[in-house]
Amino acid sequence: MLYAILCYNDEAEVAAWPKNHDDKVMADLMAVQKPMAEAGKLGPVARLLPTTAATTVRKTAGEPLVLDGPFAETKEQFLGFYVVDCENLEEVVQFVRELCAANPGSGSYEIRPVGFASFGVEKA
Amino acid sequence: MSEVDSEWMGLTLTGARPRAVAALYRYFRDIDLAEEAFQEACLRALKSWPRNGPPRDPAAWLILVGRNTGIDTLRRRARQTVLPDEDQLSDTGDAETNIAEQIDDSQYRDDILRLLFVCCHPGLPATQQIALALRIVSGLTVRQIARAFLVGEAAMEQRITRAKRRIAEAGVAFDTPDAVARAERLGAVAAMIYLVFNEGYSGAGEARDERQPLTSEAIRLARLLLGLFPAEPEIMGLLALMLLQESRAAARFDSEGSVVLLDDQDRTLWDRTKIAEGLALLDKAIRHSRPGAYQVQAAIAATHARAERPEDTDWRGIELLYRTLEQMQPSPVVTLNRAVAVSRTDGPEAGLALVDTLGAQLDSYFHFHGFRGWLLMELGRDGEARKAFDRAIALANTAAEAAHIRQHLDTIAGRTTRAS
Incomplete structure (x- = not known):
């Protein structure tokens, strides 16, 4: 079984970490990941950029709405994700529009640029 | 309390400060009282949180406790002097007001904007605006601010007190601003945040370490502002600009503290995460098709950031961007910067021809x-x-x-x- 592990924390607090603290946390996390990666059990790992860099595409009856900022509704749940390698935001939005067309109805897609990424399984 | 806990406490209190002080300022309409109430609430948090566990929403907790201690202070003062003036408390509600109102984001938005806005009172010189914002909004100590400005603590204390008096006398509107007033406030606040950044960024030599926190603080304030106004392309541009400039921090000075020019910087020292965030924000801003000076300056910084080697720099693109900036904000300094780009694309002779038109002004x-x-x-x-x-x-x-x-x-x- 593949599992996705989603990380939640207070963004304002994490952003206030001094660089040496941030570096230490990242190094500690890497140490935990290493044996998992070596056992071939670790998939892609990503640290997302702050939500101020986010764009949300909300499905509507007509054309989807492109909104600045993160996904804010609480009545919907996190159901899945994609990682795409695109030239710019316009290209991602275009892809997400196609997703909306293929799966119409309610819901949103939140687009978050990735700040740090590693691909554990391949690296091991 | 373990070391990690006290560190967490410090970071949480710092993170909650702008929201909490801004809400308390709306409530008491007095900067000093709002600050005192926040301080008192922090002291109580230091006692209560380790014992009872941290609250779910630290800012809301601090606002509620701060409001109660502030009311106590007012009552004590009233007993010593005259009866409390009802007008001294805002009419947004009495002490029983539901806490839910306090954590309403739309209210926070204007509260924080107001708190930042009072710091950019046009009657205050730029350095006082910066000092005030660092003291009131960021919560830096007078000592830290004094060190950044290379002045004595007493002198800085006096400056801040004087600036506070100025804004108390000037008064600020506490009703919810309309769209036009909000846009004006945003513009003034953005300029003030960029001043804070530049104060930290332009520091060289000995004061560098003391000034460095100013750039991080400006970035933090811009993030806060963008979180509250997520669809403002110029705020995206401002944050992108500062992140892209700050990404070069580790490469800008050599071991002796001398400036290292862009061409000579070790680009492997550039902070890739900050660059990624800056580029992502600029990308978002451009989609709005509402260009502005911060976005153009961010685009110039982005052009440098994208060049892996100095010789990869798209100077033609930079020249065009400076041309755009000249139209938005005509200034001989902008033209001088364009001349740098011209000298790279068309040679030093062409650069000199443009530079020589600026002699009288510069x-x-x-x-x-x-x-x-x-x-x-x-x-x-x-x-x-x-x-x-x-x-x-x-x-x-x-x-x-x-x-x-x-x-x-x-x-x-x-x-x-x-x-x-």
Whole structure:
């Protein structure tokens, strides 16, 4: 079984970490990941950029709405994700529009640029 | 309490400060009282949180406790002097107001904007605006601010007190601003945040370590602002601009504290995460098709950030961006920057032709003479170059700037010796 592990924390607090603290946390996390990666059990790992860099595409009856900022509704749940390698935001939005067309109805897609990424399984 | 806990407490209190002080300011309409109430709430948090566990929403907790302690203070003062003036408390509700109202984001939005806005009162000189914002919004100590500005603590204390008095006398509207007033406030606040950033960024030499927190603080404030106004392309541009400039921090000075020019910087020292965030924000901003000066400046910084080696820099693109900026914000300094790009695309002669149109306006500007001297040196006009460099040294703002120009003079002296 593949599992996705989603990380939640207070963004304002994490952003206030001094660089040496941030570096230490990242190094500690890497140490935990290493044996998992070596056992071939670790998939892609990503640290997302702050939500101020986010764009949300909300499905509507007509054309989807492109909104600045993160996904804010609480009545919907996190159901899945994609990682795409695109030239710019316009290209991602275009892809997400196609997703909306293929799966119409309610819901949103939140687009978050990735700040740090590693691909554990391949690296091991 | 373990070390991690006290560190967490510190970070949480710092993170909650702008929201909490802003809400308390709306409630008490008095900066000093709002600050005191917040301090008191923090002291209580230090006692209560380790014992009872942290609250779900620290800012809301601090606002509620701060409001109660502030009311106590007012009552105590009233007993010592006169009866409490009902007007001193805002009419947004009594002490029983539901806490839910306090954590309403739309209210926070205008509260924080107001708190930032009072710091950019046009009657205050730029340095006082910055000092006030760092003290009130960021919660830096007077000592920290004094060190950043290279003045004594007592002098800085006095400056801040005077600035506070100015804004108390001037008064600020506490009703919810309309769209026009909100846009005006946003513009003024963005300019003030960029001042804070530049105060930290332009610092060189000894004060560098003391000033460095100012750039991080400006970035934090811009993030906060963008979180509250997520669809403002100029705020995205401002944050992108600062992140892209700050990404070069580790490469900008050598071990002796001298400035390392962009071309000579070790680009592996550039902070890739900050660059990624800056580029992502600029990308978002551009989609709005509402260009502005921060976005254009961010685009210029982004062009540098995208070049892996100095020779990969798209100087033609930079020249065009400066041309756009000249139209938005005509200024001889912007034209001087465009001349730098022109000298890269069309050679030093073309650069000099443009620079020489600025002599009258920039005659007392260090960078004008420094760059002009460099162009003349490139063209082999050593005598004129030496004159320009001498003038630049006389106008240098820091020892590092003067030292940099002296290197050019040494180069000229070297080739004169070889030639003779």
